Amino acid sequence: MAHQEPKGPDVYQENFEPTSYLDYYKMNQDPIGDEVLHFLLKHYNATFKPEYSYSKTGGLEGKLLVDIGSGSTIYQFLSACESSQEIIATDYTDKNLQELEKWLKKMPGLFDWSPVVKYVCELEGNRTGSLLLWEPGRQAENGREWREWSA
Template identity: 30%
Template sequence: MDPSTYKRYHIHGHDSRQFLEHYFSDKPDMAFGEDALKFPIKNLTKAFASGHIKGDILLDFSHGSVIHHLYSACEFFKDIIVLKIKDRCILELKRWTDKRTGAFHWGHVAKLHEDIEGKSHQVEDKEAKMRSAMQHVVKCDLEKENMTEPIVLPPADCIISAWQLDAICKDQDDYIRYLRKFSRLLKPGGHFILIGCLGVTYVTVGEDKLHGLSYDEDFARKALEGEGFIIDECKVQKRTSVSDLTDYKAVIFIVAHKEKEL
């Protein structure tokens, strides 16, 4: 397929449930458990356990309806505000927070977090803490100056963006432009956690192939540093999955903090 025909997530959307089933479920044939679940969760658990990343407000601007990366954060922030581009993703998350019939099952992720943290038999408690922290799911428009208009968000202590920049950016200039927008929502000294895929050009969801922005570790580092961030940690894991659903080469995890104004 010609890459120019790939769909764009923020324009065309995708089936949010199929996306979760393909890349984040506990199904036996789900090939991305190590790269999409274990790698980010291990690094997030370590990052938050350091005690440096905490506060009142965490903003999450991540792809689709994923929330597994937030389980580590719910212990360290009073409020988690989730920003979503598509109504379908908002409905998917509301179904889970309200414990509605047919909600996506995240129990395997809660258990994985507890196993990594060494707190067995507390899965239900972990789920309850997540639901309590994640009370706000807000629609956003990427092209507005205030993406959440008419809502004005308070400055965040931390922002997490997982796989979103990979999906919405058509080129590297776009990446820097959106990164700059996210940065404006962060307090000076606040932390930015970036999770993404290196070398990706497409992601398959159902019968649709969606565009992915291909970049490398050097670009991601320079993009953050160019926007006034100091990188605290950068981890890259080469791809372990065997699947033709997507063509990424590696997964990247970066923790950075925004320089304080003088």
């Protein structure tokens, strides 16, 4: 029987390479990538932080934030951590979920998010306090802790 090429969603599942995708999120590597990442981070910050919010009522706030299609990235959660009690990251591909798990469990080969986290902390006016919150397995002063979640 001849080998069949994957079709539909299987193409993405088999061929998407999260480590190549993550190269785009390395700060100070590519001016265009930095510009896009800074734009996204500033707007996430404005969305979740009342002092930077464009709305009159302040930033978004809630008990649970579910990110559908997180990919292999965490940058979209950085500004949300103070305004959400729990954050759930979901993705279609096993490879993306494995990348998130590497970060969560501090496994070998994890992507270094520290330059991105430091940039967000600077946006928020707190260079060190927020870094503690974003260290997996460490409980922050607000009682929040990163943990693995499965259905």
